[in-house]
Amino acid sequence: MSFALDVLTILAVLTGSFFFLAGTVGLLRFPDSLSRLHALTKADNLGLGFVILGLLFQAEGLFAALKLVGIWLFALLAGATVAQLIARTARMSGSTM
Amino acid sequence: MAFDIGLATLVLGVAAWTIAARDTFAAVIGFVAFGLLLALVWVRVAAPDVALAEAALGSGLTGGLLLSASSRLAHTNGSAVIEKPSAIMRLAAALFCTLMSAALAAIVLLLPEPAPTLAPQAAANLAATGLGNPVTAVLMAYRAIDTLLEVVVLLLALAGTWSLAPDHLWGGLPGRGDPVDRGGVLTFDAQLLVPIGILVGIHIFWVGSVAPGGEFQGATILAAMWILAMMTGLVDAPGVSGRWLRLALVVGPAVFLAYPESHAKLVILTIEVPVTLSIAATLALLVAGPPNRALK
Amino acid sequence: MSDATLYGVLGAVLVGLGLFGLIVHPQPLRKILAFNLIGGGVFLLFGVVARRGASAGLGGDPVPQALVITGLVVAFAATALAVALLLRLFQETGRATLRSDDSPP
Numbered sequence: 001m002s003f004a005l006d007v008l009t010i011l012a013v014l015t016g017s018f019f020f021l022a023g024t025v026g027l028l029r030f031p032d033s034l035s036r037l038h039a040l041t042k043a044d045n046l047g048l049g050f051v052i053l054g055l056l057f058q059a060e061g062l063f064a065a066l067k068l069v070g071i072w073l074f075a076l077l078a079g080a081t082v083a084q085l086i087a088r089t090a091r092m093s094g095s096t097m
Numbered sequence: 098m099a100f101d102i103g104l105a106t107l108v109l110g111v112a113a114w115t116i117a118a119r120d121t122f123a124a125v126i127g128f129v130a131f132g133l134l135l136a137l138v139w140v141r142v143a144a145p146d147v148a149l150a151e152a153a154l155g156s157g158l159t160g161g162l163l164l165s166a167s168s169r170l171a172h173t174n175g176s177a178v179i180e181k182p183s184a185i186m187r188l189a190a191a192l193f194c195t196l197m198s199a200a201l202a203a204i205v206l207l208l209p210e211p212a213p214t215l216a217p218q219a220a221a222n223l224a225a226t227g228l229g230n231p232v233t234a235v236l237m238a239y240r241a242i243d244t245l246l247e248v249v250v251l252l253l254a255l256a257g258t259w260s261l262a263p264d265h266l267w268g269g270l271p272g273r274g275d276p277v278d279r280g281g282v283l284t285f286d287a288q289l290l291v292p293i294g295i296l297v298g299i300h301i302f303w304v305g306s307v308a309p310g311g312e313f314q315g316a317t318i319l320a321a322m323w324i325l326a327m328m329t330g331l332v333d334a335p336g337v338s339g340r341w342l343r344l345a346l347v348v349g350p351a352v353f354l355a356y357p358e359s360h361a362k363l364v365i366l367t368i369e370v371p372v373t374l375s376i377a378a379t380l381a382l383l384v385a386g387p388p389n390r391a392l393k
Numbered sequence: 394m395s396d397a398t399l400y401g402v403l404g405a406v407l408v409g410l411g412l413f414g415l416i417v418h419p420q421p422l423r424k425i426l427a428f429n430l431i432g433g434g435v436f437l438l439f440g441v442v443a444r445r446g447a448s449a450g451l452g453g454d455p456v457p458q459a460l461v462i463t464g465l466v467v468a469f470a471a472t473a474l475a476v477a478l479l480l481r482l483f484q485e486t487g488r489a490t491l492r493s494d495d496s497p498p
Contacts, residue, residue, distance in 0.1 A: 074290075081286040088282075101396040105403045112407055112430055116414035121422055128426050135433055142400055142444040143452030147436075150462045154469050159429065166476045167422055173489040181419060190416040198409030205401030205441065214446025214454045221449070231451055235459035247463045254470035258477040313466055376466075383473040386480070 005057040012054030019047030033090045041083040048075055101141060108134045121170070125163045132156025145309035146232045149301070153317035154380075161324065162384050227362025229307030236311065237365050245353045248372060251379045252346060259337050261387040268338030269388035277330035287329040294322040302373050306366065312373040319373070320380035327385060334385050336392045342378070349375025401441035407434030421479050421491055425472060432468045436461045 026039025052072045059065040111134060115127035132155045139148035182190070219231045219239070226238040236244050262269065278284055302315025326332045335342045349372040407430055414427030439457045446454030483489045 074293075077286060077289060081282050084282040098396060098399075101399055105399055108403060109406060109410075112410050112433075115426060115430065116410055116418075121420065124423060124426055128429065131430070131433070135437070138400055138403070138437065139440060142397060142440045143447065144440055144443060144458045144461070147440065147458050147461050147465070150465050151436075154465050155429075155433070159469055159472055162473055162476055163422070163426065166480060169480060170420075170422055170483060170489050173420070173483065182417060187417055190413055194409040194413040194416075197412060198405045201405035201408055201438070202402045205398060205405055205438065208401075208442070208445065212442070212445035214448055215456045216446055216451045216454045217449040219449075219455050220451055231455035232458050232462070235455045236462065240456070240459060243459075243463055247466055250467050251470050254474045257474050261477050261481045311462075313462055380469070383470065387477055 009054040009057045012050050012057070016047040016050030016054065019043045019050060023047065034087055037083050037087050037090075041079055045076055045079060048072060104134070104137060104141065108138060121167045122164075125160065125167050128163065129156050129160035132160065144232075146230070146305075146311055146314070149309060149311075149314040150317070153314055153321070157321060158317060158324075158380060158384060161321075226365065228365065230305060230309065230311070232309075233305050233311050237369065241353070244372075245350055248350045248353070248376060248379075251376065251383070252350065255346070255379050255383055258383060258387050262337075262389070266388045266391055268336065269392045270334050270336050270390040271382070271385040271388050272327055272334040272390075274333055274390055275330045281329070284329045284331065287325045287331055291322045291326050291331070294318055294325075298322065298377070302369070306362070312369050313376060316373045316376035317380060319377035320384070323377065323381040324384050327381070337382070337388050338392065345378050346375055346382075349373075397441045397444040400437055400444075404434045404437030404441065407431070407437065410434075419490065421482075421489055422476075425475050425479070428475075429468065429472060432464070436464055439464070 020043065023040050023043030026043060027036050030036045030039055049072060052068050055068055056065050059068055108131065111127055111131045115124050115131055118124040118127060133152060136148045136152035136156065139145070139151055216231075219235060222239070223229070223231060223234055226234045228234045228238070298315045298318035300315075301310040301318060302312050303310075305311030305315065323332075327334050352368055352371050411427045411430030411432075411434060414430065415424050418424055418427065439461045440453075443453040443455075443457035443461075446457070448454075479489060
């Protein structure tokens, strides 16, 4: 049983890492800041979700699992807020960033 | 071991970028990333309390302070071009710093084996303090005077910051006092995050007696929540001459001074509550800065 | 080389890097950043000493770790005061430079 859980963890974390990699490629290759923000927030949130999913299989007890989900929700909230603020600033300054 | 080499290389790369970046804003962002990676290094050397403190204080609060300062100083980079040291000076500085690093690295490689340590004594006396976290025991019981002096240093830094106000603004309000933008994204974020953040801060402070955590880490999170509320205008910064504010700042060190041997854990926790509040208030006011609006 | 020694060497290099930034950058804010880098390196050296003192069931010697936490708080207080001084200097003179006033800007 624990072997199956380990395999699931490895698969989920690998998927998450792939999404993080995709987000970073988008950050480096997209031409302007709005599209870079799009790549970062979408891909990184999904990547973090998969990594947390993988860690959930290894969590000891309900409380630890709830803490992990809480971490994901906080990161989502912070990421969304910061992305909105950067996008608004980029838009207003007529960005050439 | 491979993970450690990769992490060390990453930390070094980000630190080098912080020094080498042309734009100050970019350097500050690099510094925030450096702090977070350093927190990972702290976890790898089995110091989770220090990792929490580094991520919250060293990267979070310091990063916020430096970001706001760099945005206010954004147009002063012109003088830098004229004052830059010559190539010979830079080469001499690089040589000197390489020698310094080499000397320190040699000391690290020549540290005595077996390493001297106080861990057995710390662990042996843990039961007498009633705490489960040895670092908290060191901070609050074995070396409590150090912690008292640390809180006093924070207060002195705050007094120094407040004394930088111009004469006509003495005793006034720090911050810009922007009215709250009811539809703003940051306001929404603050309204969601501040209540939860206060809970998280209290939890980290409370659990610090038996698990990684403690009053400094918890106080930093509480301070960050107050700063977020002040930044969005949800609460206004208090006037620095306010009586309750000054009482809150001073009550921490004031109750610190002596406690009896028995009931040690209860007394330690009772002392920790006002100390945490004082530290949180001091840290938040340090970031808010000296008064720049007059008292109404 | 154990991982503690590796991080000790990292701390030594960070001190050197920070010192270089402190000497070479003319802007005070960059100097403050470099100073914090030096602080990070020094604290890491403390952490390595703590890690090497692991015994009695603890992962590291708690006394140097507590010293580092104290050091982090004091470093933040110093940084905050330094930044407040710098911003006040900028407010008064309109320039953020450490050079005295009688040389041409």
